[in-house]
Amino acid sequence: MKVIAVAAISLDGMIAFDAERQIETSPQDKAYFEKVTREAGTIITGRRTLDAMKRPLVGRRNVVYTKQEVLLATEPTDQLWYTDEAPKQVLKKLGKQGVKTVAVIGGSEIFTIFRDLTDEWHLTICPQFVGDGVPLCTEYTPEKLGVAAREVWGSGETLVILR
Ligand SMILES: NC(=O)c1ccc[n+]([C@@H]2O[C@H](COP(=O)([O-])OP(=O)(O)OC[C@H]3O[C@@H](n4cnc5c(N)ncnc54)[C@H](OP(=O)(O)O)[C@@H]3O)[C@@H](O)[C@H]2O)c1
Numbered sequence: 001m002k003v004i005a006v007a008a009i010s011l012d013g014m015i016a017f018d019a020e021r022q023i024e025t026s027p028q029d030k031a032y033f034e035k036v037t038r039e040a041g042t043i044i045t046g047r048r049t050l051d052a053m054k055r056p057l058v059g060r061r062n063v064v065y066t067k068q069e070v071l072l073a074t075e076p077t078d079q080l081w082y083t084d085e086a087p088k089q090v091l092k093k094l095g096k097q098g099v100k101t102v103a104v105i106g107g108s109e110i111f112t113i114f115r116d117l118t119d120e121w122h123l124t125i126c127p128q129f130v131g132d133g134v135p136l137c138t139e140y141t142p143e144k145l146g147v148a149a150r151e152v153w154g155s156g157e158t159l160v161i162l163r
Helices: 027-040 047-053 087-096 108-117
Strands: 002-009 014-016 042-046 061-065 080-083 101-104 120-125 147-152 158-162
Touching (some): 002 027, 027 042, 027 120, 042 108, 047 061, 061 108, 087 108, 101 108
Parallel strands (some): 002 101, 002 120, 042 061, 042 101
Antiparallel strands (some): 147 158
């Protein structure tokens, strides 16, 4: 199982201003997000990010973390299931269903709990500072990553793929 984290981050390592307002990105970044998540077929996200997106991503299985009993009690479908299981358990379950790649799309709480299981970080670095916002992760295990690919876009954003 390959775990890819996909995020747009500011120069000061933030992914959003607050729980509702993520940093704005270019159409090129949105197209890249669409491509990576569609190729993966399965995305893992947090309930707050789902709320910010307004609806599950179409054409992809959305695995959504929540602790809310009412959501956890809803019947899982091919498009949407809610979970509060440990990340390793969720990946194991998906693996048994034949899933080969998952895209972890945040937010901060979900990037944090999946950080040590993440094989590849696809980060769009946006040329802006956010200041007091929502960070990519709130805990880190010291680790040095290598740059697998890099693209500079006309928007001023840089995509880096780190392993
Ligand atoms: N720039 C980017 O690439 C990017 C990417 C993703 C999101 N964002 C932005 O980031 C913000 C949201 O990030 P966030 O960190 O506040 O929220 P989040 O990670 O999207 O969601 C947090 C929620 O996930 C659930 N959760 C977390 N850990 C859990 C666990 N161990 N077990 C069960 N449920 C768990 C809880 O849901 P309940 O409260 O329902 O229990 C928690 O409130 C939004 O503004 C969003 O737009 C930006």
